[in-house]
Amino acid sequence: MIITKAEAGHVYDIDRVRADFPILARPVRGRPLVYLDNSASAQKPQVVIDAESFVYETEYANINRGLYYLSERATERYEASRRTVQHFINAKHSREVIFTRNTTESINLVAASYGRRFLQPGDEIIISGLEHHSNIVPWQLLRDERGIVIKVVPVADNGEVSAEAVAALLGPRTKLVSVAHVSNVLGTILPVADIIRQAHAVGAKVLIDGAQAVMHLPVDVQELDADFYAFSSHKIYGPTGVGVLYGKEELLNAMPPYQGGGDMIHTVTFEKSTWAELPAKFEAGTPAIAQVAALATAIDYVSKLGLAAIAAHEADLLAYATQSLQEIPGLRIFGTVPHKAAVVSFALESAHPHDIAQVLDNSGVAIRAGHHCAQPLMERFDVPALARASFGLYNTRAEVDALVAAVRKVEELFGQ
Amino acid sequence: MNDDLRDLYQEVILDHGRHPRNRRIIEDANHHAHGENPLCGDKLMVFLKVNAAGVIDDVSFEGKGCAISTASASLMTEVVVGKTQKQAEDLFAAFHALTTGGEPPVLPEDLEDDFDRLCVLAGVRDYPVRVKCATLAWHTLEAAMHDAQKVTTE
Ligand SMILES: Cc1ncc(COP(=O)(O)O)c(C=O)c1O
Numbered sequence: 001m002i003i004t005k006a007e008a009g010h011v012y013d014i015d016r017v018r019a020d021f022p023i024l025a026r027p028v029r030g031r032p033l034v035y036l037d038n039s040a041s042a043q044k045p046q047v048v049i050d051a052e053s054f055v056y057e058t059e060y061a062n063i064n065r066g067l068y069y070l071s072e073r074a075t076e077r078y079e080a081s082r083r084t085v086q087h088f089i090n091a092k093h094s095r096e097v098i099f100t101r102n103t104t105e106s107i108n109l110v111a112a113s114y115g116r117r118f119l120q121p122g123d124e125i126i127i128s129g130l131e132h133h134s135n136i137v138p139w140q141l142l143r144d145e146r147g148i149v150i151k152v153v154p155v156a157d158n159g160e161v162s163a164e165a166v167a168a169l170l171g172p173r174t175k176l177v178s179v180a181h182v183s184n185v186l187g188t189i190l191p192v193a194d195i196i197r198q199a200h201a202v203g204a205k206v207l208i209d210g211a212q213a214v215m216h217l218p219v220d221v222q223e224l225d226a227d228f229y230a231f232s233s234h235k236i237y238g239p240t241g242v243g244v245l246y247g248k249e250e251l252l253n254a255m256p257p258y259q260g261g262g263d264m265i266h267t268v269t270f271e272k273s274t275w276a277e278l279p280a281k282f283e284a285g286t287p288a289i290a291q292v293a294a295l296a297t298a299i300d301y302v303s304k305l306g307l308a309a310i311a312a313h314e315a316d317l318l319a320y321a322t323q324s325l326q327e328i329p330g331l332r333i334f335g336t337v338p339h340k341a342a343v344v345s346f347a348l349e350s351a352h353p354h355d356i357a358q359v360l361d362n363s364g365v366a367i368r369a370g371h372h373c374a375q376p377l378m379e380r381f382d383v384p385a386l387a388r389a390s391f392g393l394y395n396t397r398a399e400v401d402a403l404v405a406a407v408r409k410v411e412e413l414f415g416q
Numbered sequence: 417m418n419d420d421l422r423d424l425y426q427e428v429i430l431d432h433g434r435h436p437r438n439r440r441i442i443e444d445a446n447h448h449a450h451g452e453n454p455l456c457g458d459k460l461m462v463f464l465k466v467n468a469a470g471v472i473d474d475v476s477f478e479g480k481g482c483a484i485s486t487a488s489a490s491l492m493t494e495v496v497v498g499k500t501q502k503q504a505e506d507l508f509a510a511f512h513a514l515t516t517g518g519e520p521p522v523l524p525e526d527l528e529d530d531f532d533r534l535c536v537l538a539g540v541r542d543y544p545v546r547v548k549c550a551t552l553a554w555h556t557l558e559a560a561m562h563d564a565q566k567v568t569t570e
Binding site for chain 2 (some may be wrong): 294354358359378
């Protein structure tokens with residue numbers, strides 16, 4: 001078993017961190033909440049909650065419009081948030097950061113705008129077998145409209161998607177590779193740097209779905225040389241309603257707008273409109289102003305703790321949870337690559353994932369059970385559903401113990 | 417284990433969940449349907465043999481689901497066998513009300529004992545997402561009786 005520094009004394013003070021998240025103090029079904037569904041959405045620290053209120057209480061107005069103090073302040077804050085995201089993922093320019101509603105919309109934006117403009121019938125898009133539905137369905141819509149071809153990289157038994165497996169599908173007709181950085185079910189971290197290098201060698205562009213990555217590991221879009229990178233605020237301890245699409249400037253410039261409306265135009269006449277410059281071109285309509293501001297606070301919060309410290313803390317939890325769960329007879333873990341994010345999906349011989357989640361809920365332990373928006377992956381492993389515990393920066397070994405004790409209770413109830 | 421959980425997972429449910437009755441294919445079924453609960457990935461088939469008088473001579477199900485859906489399917493096959501389709505529908509209506517907390521219809525006296533057997537599943541009322549698990553088999557039965565090919569509980 002891996003013993004990290006985190007075991008001797010946490011790299012950050014976990015009690016203080018937990019105190020930052022008010023919801024963690026509330027009881028659920030009469031017991032302390034053990035929140036282990038962080039991959040679905042993360043809880044919010046008080047500073048993020050306050051940041052959103054602060055905008056409404058002191059500096060709220062629509063942005064990019066009014067020539068008055070409040071609107072200027074709101075616009076400034078909104079743009080400051082864009083710069084925070086820029087630095088967080090090390091984009092070259094802040095105008096390469098587009099605010100969307102979520103990862104799903106970021107991917108749909110690329111499919112609708114880049115895809116419609118640049119993909120021809122017979123062109124190939126490569127995705128992997130572990131993708132979330134949001135990185136499958138937009139390409140199917142495009143396929144049905146455009147006659148493009150979708151190729152799927154197989155997932156190995158341990159959950160790995162290797163760069164070699166991707167390379168095997170690359171060819172002269174490959175125009176786009178769109179893969180997850182981290183699997184929301186298996187925790188697998190994909191070798192995205194290698195994938196991007198190989199794809200670029202055949203002239204294909206690459207979109208990385210970073211929804212499950214940015215809260216677990218440092219991301220540098222320039223070092224990766226990613227063409228597009230998508231993630232959601234709500235999974236990185238920020239508010240709902242905000243997503244990010246990073247795109248290289250020259251690509252975004254070449255792409256047509258995704259939606260038409262206010263804020264994205266330069267001039268409008270009934271004959272013709274001209275588009276605004278980046279990033280406004282892709283931000284039609286009034287955005288989630290207060291939430292975008294609070295996303296910056298969430299990023300600051302995570303950055304202050306340090307992604308390396310968070311990763312070390314979560315690696316300790318993962319190792320501990322994996323070892324403890326494995327000791328339970330009849331329990332099988334899906335996703336066993338050595339280097340993975342703190343996500344443990346499992347099944348029990350004696351009980352359906354739905355029953356597992358129910359019994360765990362009764363002990364105040366919140367996990368997800370279901371297909372995790374990855375039905376093709378469930379089929380790949382021939383399971384109807386899986387139970388999934390996913391860890392965040394505020395989880396503890398004591399919570400792992402609560403999880404394991406609750407799973408043992410499931411065994412007691414359903415096993416013979 | 418506390419009482420809430422015991423209310424939901426009564427011994428009868430655990431027993432039917434572990435040892436489902438009538439989980440088999442009826443080769444000469446004259447009705448069947450697929451049911452699916454996309455939320456939990458459960459898939460289920462119900463087979464029926466209905467005779468000329470409209471009486472269910474045989475009923476079975478296939479598929480793997482959670483304890484609630486398996487137990488519900490198993491119990492269902494036990495109570496609807498030998499009933500007319502009309503009686504099966506009456507039981508479903510009563511069961512539906514039981515699990516969703518609705519106003520129960522008045523059942524004919526000869527169905528009361530059967531209905532009592534289904535009451536072990538009343539605990540799902542407190543768990544809205546589990547109601548679909550409990551009713552999946554019944555929805556599928558109804559679809560089979562009406563020869564609809566496929567139902568989903570979403
Ligand atoms: C890998 C992955 N991609 C995309 C998404 C979609 O994120 P959102 O629902 O925020 O659009 C998720 C969310 O679970 C995810 O895990």
